[in-house]
Amino acid sequence: MMEGTISNQIRFLRFRNREMSQAELGLRVGVTRQTIAAIEAGKYSPSLDTAFRIAQVFNVPLGEVFQWNSGANPGANPGPAS
């Protein structure tokens, strides 16, 4: 099985969107504030449905919110898109 980790730019995107709170993002996505905190911390991987909803809230493509960091290439995190 291909190994790797999922990173995300939710903190950065919240900051870029007028410091949107985790609670507000959670409300708009349909999950609790704690779930947003867990996703942001990389402790919980959301469903594809929730991932798309988060991207939709920030009006960016999914790949700009979540990145797949392959185990073979740990430096592959592209970082926040400008």
Place this chain on the structure above:
Amino acid sequence: MPYKEKTAWLSLFAIVVTYGPYFTIILQGSFPKRPMPDFRQLALFGMFAVAQMVILGVGHLYNFLNAPEEARIPADERDRDIHRRSLTAAYSVLIFSMIVVGVVMPFYYQGWTIINSTLFAIIASEIVHYSVVIFCYRRQS
């Protein structure tokens, strides 16, 4: 702390403070054994079961009054995922215990020993259930 974690803590607390003393009394052998059906034993269990329900009732009311908005939030996908994981772990404990109590123990024991072992199996699986819920919320997974 998420509301569902508070609920799990409450349930775990209620189990420990009621069934802890109950099984301590049973294991110490301080409760006199009588031939079946031993209604005094049943009354003893009933007393602790009612105590658990009272603790849960008061605790749930206290939690609800302290955070009514949080109490109304429906479970999201992570809550459901945690619930599913905790049930899987609890089911493993329950099925193993039930095999021991229902298949092995009847060859060696009878009466209230079997009944109390069954109760212990259910309580143990409940403890695992709530412990996994708390563990998952604690580590944010």
